[in-house]
Amino acid sequence: MSERRIYNPIQKDSVVFLKTSADTNGEYTLVEVELADGGGVGLHYHKTYSEKFDCLEGEVQIGLGKEIYGLQPGQSATAHPNMRHLFRNRSGKPCKFRVELRPASVGFERSLQIGYGLASDGLCDKKGFPKDRLALAWLFDISESNLPGWMSIFEFILRKQAKKAIAKGTDRALMEKYVRF
Structure with a gap:
């Protein structure tokens, strides 16, 4: 499984792809995240998939709507489609959790591989x-x-820039360089 582990040297986070869209026929994506203290992703939402967070080690904070939940090992929380959410680690030490997307998202899988690859480079x-900026938008x-x-x-603006990235071939170049699975 180590070949499906990616690391972000800027955020000091790692992600292991346990199950990809290809593994599950598009049913779900499952990743395990080791999140450094201070790390996380700010408020956002997805229209097409849910994200279920399962805490494995330490404490991960999950924001759902206007509420913040401090998940301990064995606890979980789900952000359903169109639900505003965030996740972060403010515990003073790394935490580990799993995220399951239903249905699977190939775009999510690729965006992590490319984003972490760009950070490594x-x-x-x-x-x-x-x-x-075109890579960011795409x-x-x-x-x-x-x-x-x-x-x-x-x-x-971001969606318009993403179309420019495709027209310019930025998408293909990033996929060829960074998407391994």
């Missing part, structure tokens, strides 16, 4: 965002992420 800023688009509230005004 020094092509991301200190917050972990790709320096190439990754946002294929992960099927959406921004809530007032931040949604940026989505129009």
Whole structure:
């Protein structure tokens, strides 16, 4: 399974792909995340899949709507489609959890591999965002992420930039270089 482990040297996080869309005929994607203290992903939502978070070690905070839940080992929480959510680690030490997407998302799987690959190659800023704006927009688009509230005004620009990335061939180049499975 180590060949399906990716590491982000900026965020100091690792992800192991336990089951991909290809493994499950599109039924689900299952990843195991080791999240460094201070890490996480801010408020967003997905229209086409749910995310179930299962805490394995330490404590991971899951925001669902306006509530924040501190999950301990053995506890879980689910962000259903169109539900605003976030996850973060504020415990002072690494935490480990699994995330199951239903149905599977090939775009999510690819966006993680590419994003972590860009970070490993020094092509991301200190917050972990790709320096190439077209790459950033395309990754946002294929992960099927959406921004809530007032931040949604940026989505129009990001989606338009994602189309430019495709027209320019940025998508193909990133896939060839970073998508391994």
